[in-house]
Amino acid sequence: DIQMTQSPSSLSASVGDRVTITCQASQDISHYLSWYKQRPGKAPNLLIYDASILEAGVPSRFSGRGSGTNFTVIISSLQPEDIATYYCQQYDNLPVTFGGGTKVEIK
Amino acid sequence: QVQLQQWGAGLLRPSETLSLTCGVSGVSFSGYYWSWIRQSPGKGLEWIGEVNHSGSTEYNPSLKSRVSISVDTSNNTFSLKLSSVTAADTAVYYCTRQRFGTSWVFDFWGQGTLVPVSS
Numbered sequence: 001d002i003q004m005t006q007s008p009s010s011l012s013a014s015v016g017d018r019v020t021i022t023c024q025a026s027q028d029i030s031h032y033l034s035w036y037k038q039r040p041g042k043a044p045n046l047l048i049y050d051a052s053i054l055e056a057g058v059p060s061r062f063s064g065r066g067s068g069t070n071f072t073v074i075i076s077s078l079q080p081e082d083i084a085t086y087y088c089q090q091y092d093n094l095p096v097t098f099g100g101g102t103k104v105e106i107k
Numbered sequence: 108q109v110q111l112q113q114w115g116a117g118l119l120r121p122s123e124t125l126s127l128t129c130g131v132s133g134v135s136f137s138g139y140y141w142s143w144i145r146q147s148p149g150k151g152l153e154w155i156g157e158v159n160h161s162g163s164t165e166y167n168p169s170l171k172s173r174v175s176i177s178v179d180t181s182n183n184t185f186s187l188k189l190s191s192v193t194a195a196d197t198a199v200y201y202c203t204r205q206r207f208g209t210s211w212v213f214d215f216w217g218q219g220t221l222v223p224v225s226s
Contacts, residue, residue, distance in 0.1 A: 034212050043201055043216035044152070049209055087152060091211035095167040098152035 002026050002090050006099035012107045019075040021102045023088035028068050032092035035064055035073045037084045038101075044087060048073060080106060109133045111217040113202045115187075119224045125189040129202030129217055136160050136183045140205040142213060143176060143187045147198035157205065158185050197224045 003026035013019050023033065031051040036044035046055045048064040051071055061076040075082055083106055088099040115127030129141070143155040156166035158176045166174050175188040189196060199219045206214040 036213075043219050044213070045216075046206070046212065046214045049206065049212045055214065089152070089212075091209075094165060094211075095169070096154045096211045098154075100151055 001095055002029060002093055002097050004088055004090055004097050004099035006086075006088055006102050008102060009100065010103040010105065012105045013078050014107045015078055015080060017078045019078050019082075019104060021073050021086055021104075023066075023071045023073075023099050025069045025071075025090055025092075029090045029092035031067050032090055033064075033066070033071050034089045034091065036087045036089065037082075038087065039084045047086075075104075078104075078106070109204065109215045111202050111204065111215055113200075113217040113220050115200075115220055115222075117220075117222060119192050119222060121193050121224060121226055122191055123224075125192050125196065125200075125222055125224075126186070127200055127202070127220055127222075128184050128186045131183045131185075131204070134204075136178075136180055139207060140210070141178070141185045142203045142205060142211075143200060144203055144213065144216075145196075145198040145200045146219075147195075149195070150198075153198075154211075155187065155189075155200075157211075192224045194224050196222070198222060 005024045033051045035048040038044040052064045064073045085101045085103045110132045113129040137160040140157045140159045142157040158164045158178045173190045178185045202217040203213040204215040206212040
């Protein structure tokens with residue numbers, strides 16, 4: 001199975017800050033990477049797929065980049081509603097696998 | 108609007124069979140793949156397997172010997188069975204839709220069902 005490693009596991013930032021979350025795959029996955037946002041007690045919500053394509057309705061302050069083994073999701077200006085845990089997921093090979101999550105909090 | 112509504116038994120004893128069903132509304136059942144994913148504090152998010160409208164399935168090899176996913180197109184539902192459960196199967200189970208044209212990207216999720224396994 002492909003291992004997905006996210007960093008940091010948690011972060012604290014102020015409203016308006018630029019936030020970067022990274023995800024590393026244990027092998028080349030091309031651009032087959034998605035990002036999800038999960039609020040406490042809720043199901044994950046798709047943000048980005050194919051590494052950089054925003055799902056419909058996702059605010060433009062979110063962006064994704066990367067290919068191969070290294071990927072990032074950036075929140076250009078953190079908002080209170082962005083408080084959540086973020087997960088990456090590879091879908092280059094079955095079984096699809098997820099990162100361990102990055103919890104984003106407001107400072 | 109696409110909605111996935113899931114239901115099934117809650118608390119299970121070790122060795123019992125987990126059984127969950129997901130009802131799909133607001134979209135044609137055909138043409139999509141439908142997956143089950145679970146989330147536990149110990150193992151995080153874990154893909155269990157998928158089914159399409161014709162009943163074709165793929166399973167996570169780590170669970171394949173115990174998992175069965177089936178579809179009922181007449182009722183727009185798909186179901187999960189996981190046999191011989193242990194405490195390690197305690198998790199929140201989600202049904203999901205795979206985004207059209209992008210395999211294994213999950214764009215709609217059910218509300219989740221917590222399934223504790225305890226003696």
